[in-house]
Amino acid sequence: MAKELxxxxxxxxxxxxxxxxxxxxxNNFFPVEHRAVLKVICDSELAKARKFVEVWGYExxxxxxxxxxxxPDIDLVDICVPNIAHRDIALAAAANGKMVCCEKxxxxxxxxxxxxxxxxxxxxxxxxVWFNYRxxxxxxxxxxxxxxxxxxxxxxxxATYLQDWTISPDVPQGGDALWxxxxxxxxxxxxGDLLAHSIDTAMWLNGPITRVVAKTETFVKERVHAVSxxxxxxxxxxxxxFLAEFSNGSMGTFESTRYARGRKNFNTLELNGAGGSVYxxxxxxxxxxxxxxxxxxxxxxxxxxxxxWRKIHTTNSEHPYMKHYWVxxxxxxxxxxxxxxxxDFVMGIESGQPTQPDFRNAVETQKVCDAVIESARxxxxxxxxxxx
Ligand code: SOE
Numbered sequence: 001m002a003k004e005l006x007x008x009x010x011x012x013x014x015x016x017x018x019x020x021x022x023x024x025x026x027n028n029f030f031p032v033e034h035r036a037v038l039k040v041i042c043d044s045e046l047a048k049a050r051k052f053v054e055v056w057g058y059e060x061x062x063x064x065x066x067x068x069x070x071x072p073d074i075d076l077v078d079i080c081v082p083n084i085a086h087r088d089i090a091l092a093a094a095a096n097g098k099m100v101c102c103e104k105x106x107x108x109x110x111x112x113x114x115x116x117x118x119x120x121x122x123x124x125x126x127x128x129v130w131f132n133y134r135x136x137x138x139x140x141x142x143x144x145x146x147x148x149x150x151x152x153x154x155x156x157x158x159a160t161y162l163q164d165w166t167i168s169p170d171v172p173q174g175g176d177a178l179w180x181x182x183x184x185x186x187x188x189x190x191x192g193d194l195l196a197h198s199i200d201t202a203m204w205l206n207g208p209i210t211r212v213v214a215k216t217e218t219f220v221k222e223r224v225h226a227v228s229x230x231x232x233x234x235x236x237x238x239x240x241x242f243l244a245e246f247s248n249g250s251m252g253t254f255e256s257t258r259y260a261r262g263r264k265n266f267n268t269l270e271l272n273g274a275g276g277s278v279y280x281x282x283x284x285x286x287x288x289x290x291x292x293x294x295x296x297x298x299x300x301x302x303x304x305x306x307x308x309w310r311k312i313h314t315t316n317s318e319h320p321y322m323k324h325y326w327v328x329x330x331x332x333x334x335x336x337x338x339x340x341x342x343x344d345f346v347m348g349i350e351s352g353q354p355t356q357p358d359f360r361n362a363v364e365t366q367k368v369c370d371a372v373i374e375s376a377r378x379x380x381x382x383x384x385x386x387x388x
Contacts, residue, residue: 002027002033002034002035003033003034003035004034004035004037004075005034005035005036005037005075005076005346006037006039006073006074006075006076007023007036007037007038007039007040007074007075007076007078008039008040008041008042008068008069008071008074008076008077008078008098009023009038009040009041009042009058009078009080010042010043010065010068010077010078010079010080010081010085010089011042011043011079011080011081011103012041012043012045012048012049012051012052012080013080013081013176015080015103015130016041016043016052016080017056018132018334018335018338019078019080019101019130019338019342020038020041020052020056020058021056021335021338021339022335022338022339022341022342023036023038023342024036024038024056024057025339026339026342026343026346029324029325029339029343030324030339030343030346030347032343032346032347032350033350034346034349034350036342036346037059038056038057038058038059039058039059039060039071039073039074040058040059040060040061040062040068040071040074041053041056041058041060041061041062042061042062042063042064042065042068043061043063044063045063046061046062046063049061049062049063065081065085065089065092066092069089069092069093069096069098070092070096074098075098075099076098076099076100076101077089077090077093077098077099077100077101078100078101078102079093079100079101079102079103080103081103082179082180082185082186083105083107083108083185083186083187083192084108084179084184084185084186084187086102086103086106086107086108086112086116087107087108087112087115087116090102090116090119090120090359091115091116091119093125094116094119094120094122094123094125094127095119095123097123097125098125099125099126099127099349100120100125100126100127100359101127101128101129101130101345102116102127102128102129102130102359102362103129103130104129104130104131104196104197104200104362104365105187105192105193105196105362105365105366105369106129106359106362106363106365106366107187107366108186108187108192109187109366109370110363110366110367110370113359113362113363113366114363116359117358117359117360117362117363120358120359121359121360126345126348126349126354127354127358127359128341128345128348128355128357128358128359129357129358129359129361129362130338130341131196131197131200131201131341131357131362131365132337132338132340132341133197133200133201133267133282133337134200134201134204134341134357135321135336135337135338135340135341135344136280136282136285136337137286137314137315137319137320137321137322137332137340138280138285138286138287138288138312138314139201139205139269139280139288140320140321141288141312141314141319141320142205142269142271142278142280142288143204143205144320145276145278145288145290146205146206146271146278148296149275149296150275150276150290150292150296151271151272151273151274151275151276151277151278152273152274152275152276152293152294153249153273153274153275154206154246154248154249154250154271154272154273155250155251155272155273155274156250156251156252156253156270156271156272157202157205157206157244157246157250157251157252157253157269157270157271158252158253158268158269158270158271158272159195159198159201159202159252159253159254159255159268159269159270160198160254160255160256160266160267160268161190161194161195161197161198161254161255161256161266161267161268162255162256162257162260162263162266162267163194163257163258163260163263163264163265163266164258164259164260164261164262164263164264165258165264166181166220166238166258166259167219167258167259167261169220169223171223172223172224172225172226173223173224173225173226173232173234173236174225174226174227174228175225175226175227177226178226180193180236181223181234181236182225182235182236183234183235183236184235186236188236188237188369188373189216189218189236189237189238189240189258190236190237190238190239190240190256190257190258191216191237191240191256191369191372191373192369194256194258194267195240195242195254195256195369195372196365196366196369197267198254198256198267198269199254199365199368199369200357200362200365201269202244202252202254202269203364203365203368203386203388204356204357205269205271206246206248206250206252206271207246207247207248207388208246208247208364208384208386208387208388209244209245209246209247209252209368209384209386210245210246210247210383210384210386211244211245211371211381211382211383211384212242212243212244212245212368212371212372212375212381212382212384213242213243213375213380213381213382214240214241214242214243214372214373214375214376215240215241215242215376216237216238216239216240216241216372216373216376217237217238217239217240218234218235218236218237218238219238219239219259220234220238221233221234222234237373237376238257238258238259239256239257239258239259240254240255240256240257240372240376241253241254241255241256242254242372242375242376244368247386250271265282265283266281266282266283267281267282268280268281268282274293274294275292275293275294275296276290276291276292276293276294277290277291277293278290278291279291279309285331285333285334286313286314286315286331286332287311287312287313287314288311288312288314289309289310289311289312290309290310290312291308291309291310292310313329315328315329315330315331316328321336321340321343324343341355361388364386364387364388367384367385367386368384368386371383371384371385
């Protein structure tokens with residue numbers, strides 16, 4: 001008989017939905033031993049949680065996460081609330097012996113992130129941070145290609161993460177919908193919200209970032225606060241660019257903004273090495289582009305009159321995750337990145353080989369985020385202290 005994985009989710013927003021969908025679909029697509037059971041959805045607004053029960057099929061709604069993390073019928077606490085609340089919920093869940101999965105970024109800063117990693121380690125509970133883009137099959141394929149040695153010595157890593165939804169000065173800050181614009185709730189702007197994804201992916205693909213130099217900008221200096229109704233200074237970074245050095249000797253550029261008109265969720269990466277390059281663009285997530293300069297087996301130069309970038313349609317059963325879905329040539333979507341992450345987490349529990357990124361790993365991404373913010377403040381290169 002299947003073991004139950006009884007889930008309690010805190011937060012009914014965008015991520016609450018994305019994760020709920022993953023729990024509901026897990027056993028339809030992945031042959032894991034555990035059966036996900038949607039037990040509790042928790043939101044400080046009980047009416048919202050009740051609505052969620054109807055839509056997503058949870059067993060009950062609650063308004064106090066403190067009760068939920070103590071409930072004996074919950075195995076896994078999943079944190080989908082604004083960053084300011086991550087630490088307290090994670091610490092309480094771990095103290096109650098629950099597994100903990102947390103939305104990114106792990107915390108408001110490194111100090112909190114370290115505390116959270118220590119708490120889950122002390123409790124000995126399984127844990128994961130939802131850096132879902134690692135689970136895009138094309139990005140996982142890039143990882144495979146890099147690990148196979150097909151890129152050779154890496155020289156350049158290039159990441160962009162661009163959006164455009166905060167350009168209007170009339171967009172308020174704060175509250176349920178716009179907490180990402182409120183420094184006291186989010187911890188930072190695009191650095192924690194968007195670049196954390198790029199940094200996590202970059203260090204997964206290309207190893208530790210050792211030091212950074214950054215420039216941030218806040219284009220709209222004041223906004224009405226959605227809760228207080230008062231005009232308040234904006235503290236977040238609206239845009240951030242930074243240069244990075246990797247421990248493998250390659251260099252990186254990272255750019256993120258919410259002011260790139262027309263760019264909705266433009267997330268790209270490119271890695272150039274002596275033996276080849278890979279390029280990924282989230283607007284065409286089912287493709288990975290690969291340029292092969294040197295053949296892996298023979299070591300021979302592959303360039304000829306037929307040379308060109310290969311646009312790999314990452315939909316074959318040989319490609320990461322794809323054998324769990326449809327027939328070759330058919331695509332999966334954004335929501336499946338969460339499903340893939342959940343499946344990896346559950347397989348990690350079952351195999352005894354915990355999946356990554358866990359809290360400890362996400363502390364390293366947080367270190368880079370904090371170093372970026374510090375560098376933007378001082379104008380100096382800042383060592384990240386990353387240990388991977
Ligand atoms: C912000 O708009 C946001 O929703 C991020 O918070 C997510 O992490 C990102 O994947 C999409 O954009």
